[in-house]
Amino acid sequence: MIPAAFTYYRPRTVPDALSLLGAHSEEARAIAGGHSLIPMMKLRLATPDHLVDLGAIAALKGIRAEGGAWVLGATTTQAELIAHAGLARALPILRETALQIADPQVRARGTVGGNVVNGDPGNDMPAVMLCLDAALEVAGRGGARTIRAREFYRGAFITALAAGEIVTAIRIPAPPAKAGAAYVKLKRKTGDYATAAAAAMLSLEGGRIATCAIALTNVAPTALLAEAAAAGLIGAAPGAAAFAAAAAAAEAITDPAADGHGPVDYRRRMAGVMVRRALAAAAERAGG
Amino acid sequence: MAKTAISLTVNGEKVEALVEPRTLLIHFLREQLSLTGAHIGCETSHCGACTVDMDGQSVKSCTVFAVQADGADLRTIEGLAAPDGTLHALQNAFREWHGLQCGFCTPGMIMRAWRLLQENPHPSEAEIRFGIAGNLCRCTGYQNIVHAISAAAATIAGASKEAAE
Amino acid sequence: MNEVSETRAAREEKLQGIGCRRKRIEDIRFTQGKGNYVDDLKLPGMLFGDFHRSPYAHARIRRIDTTKARALAGVVAVLTATDLKPLKLDWMPTLAGDVQAVLAGEKVLFQGQEIAFVVATDRYIAADAADLVEVEYEELPPLVDPFRSMAPDAPILREDIADKTEGAHGKRRHPNHIFTWEVGDREATDQAFRVAEVSVKQLISYQRVHPSPLETCQAVASFDKIKGELTVWGTFQAPHVVRTVGAILSGIPEHKIHIIAPDIGGGFGNKVGVYPGYVCAIVASIVTGKPVKWVEDRIENLTATAFARDYHMTAEIAATREGKVTGLRVHVLADHGAFDACADPSKWPAGFFNIVTGSYDFPVAHVTVDGVYTNKAPGGVAYRCSFRVTEAAYCIERAMDILAHKLGVDPAEIRVRNFIRREQFPYHSALGWEYDSGDYHTAMKKALEAVGYQALRTEQGAKQEKFRRGETRELMGIGVSFFTEIVGAGPSKNCDILGIAMFDSAEIRVHPTGAIIARMGTKSQGQGHETTYAQIIASELGIPADNVMVEEGNTDTAPYGLGTYGSRSTPTAAAATAAACRKIRAKAQMIAAHLLEVHHDDVEFDIDSFRVKGMPERVKTMKEVAWAAYNAVPPGLEPGLEAVSYYDPPNMTYPFGAYICVMDIDVDTGVAKVRRFYALDDCGTRINPMIIEGQVHGGLTEAFAIAMGQEIAYDEMGNLKGPSFMDFFLPTAVETPHWETDHTVTPSPHHPIGAKGVGESPNVGGVPAFSNAVNDAFAFLGATHIQMPHDPWRVWKAAEALGLQK
Numbered sequence A: 001m002i003p004a005a006f007t008y009y010r011p012r013t014v015p016d017a018l019s020l021l022g023a024h025s026e027e028a029r030a031i032a033g034g035h036s037l038i039p040m041m042k043l044r045l046a047t048p049d050h051l052v053d054l055g056a057i058a059a060l061k062g063i064r065a066e067g068g069a070w071v072l073g074a075t076t077t078q079a080e081l082i083a084h085a086g087l088a089r090a091l092p093i094l095r096e097t098a099l100q101i102a103d104p105q106v107r108a109r110g111t112v113g114g115n116v117v118n119g120d121p122g123n124d125m126p127a128v129m130l131c132l133d134a135a136l137e138v139a140g141r142g143g144a145r146t147i148r149a150r151e152f153y154r155g156a157f158i159t160a161l162a163a164g165e166i167v168t169a170i171r172i173p174a175p176p177a178k179a180g181a182a183y184v185k186l187k188r189k190t191g192d193y194a195t196a197a198a199a200a201m202l203s204l205e206g207g208r209i210a211t212c213a214i215a216l217t218n219v220a221p222t223a224l225l226a227e228a229a230a231a232g233l234i235g236a237a238p239g240a241a242a243f244a245a246a247a248a249a250a251e252a253i254t255d256p257a258a259d260g261h262g263p264v265d266y267r268r269r270m271a272g273v274m275v276r277r278a279l280a281a282a283a284e285r286a287g288g
Numbered sequence B: 001m002a003k004t005a006i007s008l009t010v011n012g013e014k015v016e017a018l019v020e021p022r023t024l025l026i027h028f029l030r031e032q033l034s035l036t037g038a039h040i041g042c043e044t045s046h047c048g049a050c051t052v053d054m055d056g057q058s059v060k061s062c063t064v065f066a067v068q069a070d071g072a073d074l075r076t077i078e079g080l081a082a083p084d085g086t087l088h089a090l091q092n093a094f095r096e097w098h099g100l101q102c103g104f105c106t107p108g109m110i111m112r113a114w115r116l117l118q119e120n121p122h123p124s125e126a127e128i129r130f131g132i133a134g135n136l137c138r139c140t141g142y143q144n145i146v147h148a149i150s151a152a153a154a155t156i157a158g159a160s161k162e163a164a165e
Numbered sequence C: 001m002n003e004v005s006e007t008r009a010a011r012e013e014k015l016q017g018i019g020c021r022r023k024r025i026e027d028i029r030f031t032q033g034k035g036n037y038v039d040d041l042k043l044p045g046m047l048f049g050d051f052h053r054s055p056y057a058h059a060r061i062r063r064i065d066t067t068k069a070r071a072l073a074g075v076v077a078v079l080t081a082t083d084l085k086p087l088k089l090d091w092m093p094t095l096a097g098d099v100q101a102v103l104a105g106e107k108v109l110f111q112g113q114e115i116a117f118v119v120a121t122d123r124y125i126a127a128d129a130a131d132l133v134e135v136e137y138e139e140l141p142p143l144v145d146p147f148r149s150m151a152p153d154a155p156i157l158r159e160d161i162a163d164k165t166e167g168a169h170g171k172r173r174h175p176n177h178i179f180t181w182e183v184g185d186r187e188a189t190d191q192a193f194r195v196a197e198v199s200v201k202q203l204i205s206y207q208r209v210h211p212s213p214l215e216t217c218q219a220v221a222s223f224d225k226i227k228g229e230l231t232v233w234g235t236f237q238a239p240h241v242v243r244t245v246g247a248i249l250s251g252i253p254e255h256k257i258h259i260i261a262p263d264i265g266g267g268f269g270n271k272v273g274v275y276p277g278y279v280c281a282i283v284a285s286i287v288t289g290k291p292v293k294w295v296e297d298r299i300e301n302l303t304a305t306a307f308a309r310d311y312h313m314t315a316e317i318a319a320t321r322e323g324k325v326t327g328l329r330v331h332v333l334a335d336h337g338a339f340d341a342c343a344d345p346s347k348w349p350a351g352f353f354n355i356v357t358g359s360y361d362f363p364v365a366h367v368t369v370d371g372v373y374t375n376k377a378p379g380g381v382a383y384r385c386s387f388r389v390t391e392a393a394y395c396i397e398r399a400m401d402i403l404a405h406k407l408g409v410d411p412a413e414i415r416v417r418n419f420i421r422r423e424q425f426p427y428h429s430a431l432g433w434e435y436d437s438g439d440y441h442t443a444m445k446k447a448l449e450a451v452g453y454q455a456l457r458t459e460q461g462a463k464q465e466k467f468r469r470g471e472t473r474e475l476m477g478i479g480v481s482f483f484t485e486i487v488g489a490g491p492s493k494n495c496d497i498l499g500i501a502m503f504d505s506a507e508i509r510v511h512p513t514g515a516i517i518a519r520m521g522t523k524s525q526g527q528g529h530e531t532t533y534a535q536i537i538a539s540e541l542g543i544p545a546d547n548v549m550v551e552e553g554n555t556d557t558a559p560y561g562l563g564t565y566g567s568r569s570t571p572t573a574a575a576a577t578a579a580a581c582r583k584i585r586a587k588a589q590m591i592a593a594h595l596l597e598v599h600h601d602d603v604e605f606d607i608d609s610f611r612v613k614g615m616p617e618r619v620k621t622m623k624e625v626a627w628a629a630y631n632a633v634p635p636g637l638e639p640g641l642e643a644v645s646y647y648d649p650p651n652m653t654y655p656f657g658a659y660i661c662v663m664d665i666d667v668d669t670g671v672a673k674v675r676r677f678y679a680l681d682d683c684g685t686r687i688n689p690m691i692i693e694g695q696v697h698g699g700l701t702e703a704f705a706i707a708m709g710q711e712i713a714y715d716e717m718g719n720l721k722g723p724s725f726m727d728f729f730l731p732t733a734v735e736t737p738h739w740e741t742d743h744t745v746t747p748s749p750h751h752p753i754g755a756k757g758v759g760e761s762p763n764v765g766g767v768p769a770f771s772n773a774v775n776d777a778f779a780f781l782g783a784t785h786i787q788m789p790h791d792p793w794r795v796w797k798a799a800e801a802l803g804l805q806k
């Protein structure tokens, strides 16, 4: 398991990174934490000729609050995210999710940006970003743009990112007042990708669900926003019956693959079970 | 293939070397620096046998390119004992508590535990188990490893208390 | 200094002998990263080999083109079957009497089969070159399902032996048939079933798994052309066997072959066999004149070397209405893959599967095993078990539960009713074994009391009621397993490997200062032999264990031995160690008597010295005697103090144990969580309790992995599914349960120190305990048998089949 040869660059600025990526277009790849890319390179499923390491670009690092929103630099590692006390208070679902990704060593290197951009349906952060309605800040040689996470995923390993572009940061809007959120993941063992997982966020008003978002991991070629499932809950009282209906609606949009995690029908049903559990936890946190 | 010059610190010593960009850190350590303590168990970033400490974090050195360690401060199992040869509390505890059998996972396991005890000097059993979840052991069933790490934490805490007094 | 004036307890403690929790010697180097494993070895000019492997499970090779690979800078050689043929090394014999292709020349028979061996100046170039080998295939229909192997229209896999009607173990009925092995009394057993009041029948499959030690298989071969000598460092559980086989294969005289097994990163059966990688490294070294290293990667390891199990067992028990068993009938369909490379003693094509009567007093039994070929990797190794004993224990322990279920008897109770009683030992089983010793009732009683069995059953009943009322979606399972193992192959009367009797050996020399060097024919892969053998020597000779250096693994210096697997080291080499020590002690006694100026019958050995009977103040320590052995031996005695023992055990040993597993199952997800696991082991005399407990923890963890998820699975095209640690289930510290260990001690009557061997018991007994717990959870709803592995989706599916997933 030895990667094919490549040339390696370690730019210090975003423009340098962009020009390196641009100069080599198709044969170049950005590398952040490397914990999806290097395993692929070792299997020679990825054989980039040029590797542009984003690790030394200071501008891509850091976590900061901007008004009610939070901005995560793309190369923020999962470990840094977990360790950030302010973020953990404001958006505990991010820490909860990050702690369910892989293991300590992988979290030490793997970045939030890489996790979101990678496009692997098994990644956990995309569903959370769909649920929280995050936006990806993108830089390209043509300039900067913002892409909503909800418009980013096109297919397995296919995203709205154009060749030569990089994600510089992820912006997460302030959650609605009195919202609770949870990420619940079923896996075969610690460190495993999800058999199915669900992110849910809801807010309550007068004992009724006022807002709700639900997203699913690894039960389709991309992370899924379960819009109908969430819409059906608006105005409902939180509880087993309502959540079961939402779970059924969520199951209906899944399209899982059969693999070592289990056959299609099982994974579909697990998506539903995860939705129920995520909603129950979110409701409890929302004070319901 | 053209080689790249890197300079880094390994176990407190400055190292300058030429590497192919695709050289994995584990191969660099084992083959170029003859530091054969860290092992290769899976090559797919799952087993942690290759764990070393890089800039204050545990990393799987099979999933880092040596060029990415340019400028880094690395510590491997070979650099854990004191310069006078006194073993680290973890090294003693692993032996005392029978925390190893074939020894193949041990260097990675101890290096991970070493970092874990700096992140959390008084971990509970559950925290230890979660903290070493990136290190697989095929021999011990982990129970004695967990004991060993707890015991080392207590020894270290005792020693620093003594020093403070 | 008069050491004898110390208290007896203090003297004994100083020795660190049998029974003491001695800290391991090995750990001093391992905890500092100073182990010496094969891949750590670096020789001047060393080259690296890598394989090009088949992507297909079954295909004819039309053409192999190595031009591009050879043209790559840094590539030194590329070997194919064509290069091996003139050396007669394109095929090699297996331990099971079959042959296996070293490099496939005409046909590939499993995905990942070795086709070309590329040798280059470093491993990166070797990997690049392996990719450049071009092979043209004609795909053939793959045979994946062993139940189809002997169908009339099944594709013929082994064209090399298609017309051979006589195999290594008798008649072959079909080109894909390897052997049929039969044991027991068919007629009497059939009769028992004809008159049975009750009987049960169940297909019980034990899936294909893999030992996957953390270190893969690897070797460095170095051929010295001038001296005509070959040195191979490798991951060998049985170095002497490798040397002998190597000599026979290569024609290099055995004394010019040096096999060295350095530290080994776990074996579990994976490192018993001889693999194409070893052979190719050797040939490449001969061809290039340079040392050649071959290191298998993990995917190759899971794909090509040494699977285990893949036994499909149809078990039938006949019994009375009261639950007394009256007969056992088992038919096994054994999937051996493309070549029969099972690592069993040569006359035992199904290993010791005939231990399948287990701990129970079956008056009659009959077993047949059919071995068949499929398009899968060869192997069939004893993965942390004595040959096919795990399969047998799983089979009988599941079947007893099924019988209990049918009769409405508690699973613990059905076992107690049928146990072989203490007074029946030595016990002759219906399938031909002589069990050496046991006290099953005592062990079971202790186990049931320790876990509070009755209270657990009451709790379970209450939970079942809640489940029926829809108040919970959690079920509780209690798994009971009571296993009897057979280990310590073995008596030469029934065990050999390629004609070499399965004794083992120890060579022990006491030096003038009382320091001891001991060499064994076995080879530790983590079991701590350097520590435990020294303890035996300490107790036997009265020299502190710290003064003993134990060496294994170098065929030049170690006495001939058959290696370590099947829990055989304690029953054989530890016995040899004790026997050699006793020879030394007898001579030492002569010397001591001479020094004490009395007749040797008038001195006796006491902990660490010889004393004159009735005059405890007249003593000579063993250390003093050692010195005297080199300068003051009595007339007529040779100087020196050493002995060799080749120990051929009179019988195997039969460790046993009672395991109880308590599990909570989330029916909605199929996730099973082990709440409690209690393991009582009886391995006879306990040499080092710390090491025994460590072995039990490790073995239970492997059993947990196997029962709860491990599987080497193929799709219908013969593609291996998920051959890496991403999918192959190895639990982390988080999922691994907490283990409670306990013991009783029933020494082996025929072993010099009464020890039986323990390394594999927890795997043998653990798998049925987990599986029975899962089955037990659903039994009250009518489930009889749920196949392993019990990973969440399969558990969920089992619940669905019971109508629980609406």
Ligand SMILES: Cc1cc2nc3c(=O)[nH]c(=O)nc-3n(C[C@H](O)[C@H](O)[C@H](O)COP(=O)(O)OP(=O)(O)OC[C@H]3O[C@@H](n4cnc5c(N)ncnc54)[C@H](O)[C@@H]3O)c2cc1C
Residues within 6 Å of the ligand: A029, A030, A031, A032, A033, A034, A035, A036, A037, A038, A039, A054, A074, A075, A100, A101, A102, A103, A106, A109, A110, A111, A112, A113, A114, A115, A117, A118, A122, A123, A124, A125, A165, A166, A167, A168, A191, A192, A193, A194, B044, B045, B046
């Ligand atoms: C053993 C193991 C277990 C794992 N388990 C999980 C898990 O449970 N859940 C989970 O979510 N993930 C898991 N992962 C994946 C891990 O989280 C990765 O770190 C993550 O998927 C990718 O992040 P990275 O920083 O490592 O990206 P890299 O591997 O460096 O890059 C991944 C891809 O994204 C691109 N990329 C990275 N950053 C940018 C950027 N800023 N702009 C544009 N493109 C970019 C790269 O070009 C590449 O194509 C696991 C990985 C391993 C090795």
Ligand code: FES
Residues within 6 Å of the ligand: B039, B040, B041, B042, B043, B044, B045, B046, B047, B048, B049, B050, B051, B060, B061, B062, B063
């Ligand atoms: S070898 Fe690096 S994680 Fe296994």
Ligand code: FES
Residues within 6 Å of the ligand: B099, B100, B101, B102, B103, B104, B105, B106, B136, B137, B138, B139, B140, C214, C265, C266, C526
């Ligand atoms: S001690 Fe062998 S793998 Fe951990």
